[in-house]
Amino acid sequence: MISSLRGRLFIGLTATIVLTGAIGAIFTYAWAFDEAIEIQDSALIQIASLAQSGSLSVNPPVREIEENAQVQLIELGRTAGVAPDQRQLFELKDGLHVASLEGHEVRVLVGTRSDGSRYAAAQPASVRDDTAEDMAARALLPIIALIPCLLIVTGLVITRSLRPLTQMAGNLDARRADDLHPLPAIDAPTELYSFIASINGLLTRIRLLLDQQRRFIADAAHELRTPITALSLQAENLDAVELPEGARGRVAALRQGMQRTRHLLDQLLALARYEAKPIASEMPQVSLDQTAKEVAADLLSQAADRGIDLGFEIVEPVVVRGEPTILAILIRxxxxxxxxHTPHGGRIDVGVFREDDWAVLQIEDSGPGIPxxxxxxxxxxxxxxxxxxxxxxGLGLSIVKRIADSLRGEVSLENMTGHDRSGVRAVVRLPLSRALDQPSIIEQPTPSPDPCFRSAS
Ligand SMILES: Nc1ncnc2c1ncn2[C@@H]1O[C@H](COP(=O)(O)OP(=O)(O)O)[C@@H](O)[C@H]1O
Ligand SMILES: [Mg+2]
Known part of the structure; x- marks a missing residue:
């Protein structure tokens, strides 16, 4: 059983066309053959009528049939002659006959003139059949030529008719994983409407399910934050209490664990929250360079503790669309x-610049790179x-990716290779917002001291 609709249609229609063509050809052939035979009979009759009136005579008179001659006029005389063909023909009555002369079939028209002399217009059956077959075969030519044309047209029509299906599949494949917008039904053939409606129903259900899941994660993370914060406070209160030396270390470990948990909860919350946001074009405008500077300022002391030289290589004012907090999470x-990942004494170069229609954030470290x-x-x-x-x-980069995707941007991580550099180059590209010349409408959180200096300098 052929599973492809196109294959089934094509085979079904091909079989129909070939069968119809074959039946048509058989009938045409038979009809054209009969017709050709009749035409040849009428030629015999015409020759006979000329012979009858005496306007056609052969000199010297032919008495015997020649095997390959087309049409022959044979004079039979008034009495049965001596030649065997002549005698056999003389015995036939006036009219059309099929005679067998020495094993050869002959179509013959015998007639008697008013003076009593007889004649025969004869044509060998093999010659007649050859001619008739030739003519019948020629009548078949249009049908034979038409069948391949019909097959080609059928193939084209089938391919064209099924194109909306392949197009729809292509569109679905090309979609981003988070694009759950309904499929448009315009331009689609009516037969696909119910199919599109089913897919759209499914997309809606998936969207609801994802929303539910997201809300669940957000709620759970949110709910867990309060008790964790309370626990952290309790642990901090323990600092004021006299504790034996061994217990201090354990309390410190406990606090670290709780901080880790809070960080994880914050990330989960960020992951769940940002996706519920409207699409990129409805988001406020944010200065990417400002946000990057603020995030870097937050991390400066951490970098300095590790002897890392963290600084900006290039800073251009660029504005993108997004939530400032979400953008900060991405950069952070x-x-x-x-x-x-940068070892002690290493360096981190940050760059914010424009490239065509993109705002680019680039972070290069001098760590070991990623295998x-x-x-x-x-x-x-x-x-x-x-x-x-x-x-x-292991949530950080997936959050980065999702945020970049939701802002219609892209993010890539690559290892830098070169004799003087190693480490990772992270590049985030976000669509540049148009309102570059209107810095007044840019949302700028509290101005911070310019952190565009190198921490180690
Ligand atoms: N700058 C970097 N240099 C080397 N490895 C990196 C760098 N950034 C990320 N990685 C690798 O990618 C992994 C995933 O990063 P991420 O998603 O932020 O999770 P996490 O930081 O919680 O481990 C890290 O565990 C690390 O192995
Ligand atoms: Mg991380």
């Missing part, structure tokens, strides 16, 4: 990774690669 996750095998999975949630550093859940 990337910078945080860079700080964590090539880890690179393709690095954006998966909870994936920490083969060289994880410090605390973390």
């Amino acid at each position: 996750n990337l910078l945080d990774n860079a700080v964590r 090539a095998a880890d690179l393709e999975r690095i954006f998966e949630p909870f994936y920490r690669g083969s060289r994880p550093q410090g605390e973390g859940a």
Whole structure:
């Protein structure tokens, strides 16, 4: 059984066309053959009528049939002659006959003139059949030529008719994973409407399900934050209490664990919250360079503690669309990774600039880089690669990716290779917002001291 609709249609229609063509051809052939025979009979009759009136005579008179002659006029005389053909024909009555002369079939028209002399107009059956077959075959030509044309047209029509289906599949394939907008039914053939309606129903259900899941994660993370904060406070209160030396270390570990949990909850909350936001074009305008500077300022002391030279290589004023807090989460996750993976005394170069219609944020560290095998999975949630550093859940880069996607941007991580550099180059591209010349409408959170200096300088 052929599973492709196109295959089925094509085979079904091909069989129909070929069968119809074959039946038509058989009938045409038979009809054309009979017709050709009749035409040849009428030629015999015409020759006979000329012979009858005496306007056609053959000199010297032919007495015997020649095997390959087309049409022959044979004089039979008044009495049965001596030649065998002549005698056999003389015995036939006036009119059309099929005679067998020495094993050869002959179509013959015998007639008697008014003076009593007889004649025969004869034509060998083999010659007649050859001619008739020739004419019948020629009548078949249009049908034979038409069948391949019909097959080609059928193939084209089928392909064209099924194109909306392949187009729809292509559109669905090309969609971003988070694009759950309904499929448009305009331009689609009516037969596809119910199909499109079913897919759209499914998309709606998936959207609801995802919303539910997101809300659940957000609620759970939110609910868990309060007790964790309370626990942290309790642990901090323990600082004021006289504790034996061994207990102090354990309390410190407890506090660290709780901080880790809070960080994870914050990330989960960010992940769940930002996706419920409206699409990029309805978001406020944010200055990417300002936000990057603020995030970097937050991380400066951490970098300085580790002897890392964190600074901006290039800063251009660029404005993008997005939530300032969400954008800060994106930058913080990337910078945080860079700080964590850069060894003591290393350096981190941040750049914010314009490139065509893109706002680009670039962070280069001087860490060990990411093993090539880890690179393709690095954006998966909870994936920490083969060289994880410090605390973390492997959510950071997946959050970065989702935020970049939701802002219609892109993010890439690559290893820098070169004799003087190693480390990771993280590049985020976001669509540049148009209102570059109107800095007044840019949302700018509290101005901060210019952190555009190198921490180590
Ligand atoms: N700048 C970097 N240099 C080296 N490895 C990195 C860098 N950034 C990320 N990675 C690798 O990618 C993994 C995933 O990062 P991320 O999603 O932020 O999770 P986490 O930081 O919680 O481990 C990290 O565990 C680390 O192995
Ligand atoms: Mg991280």
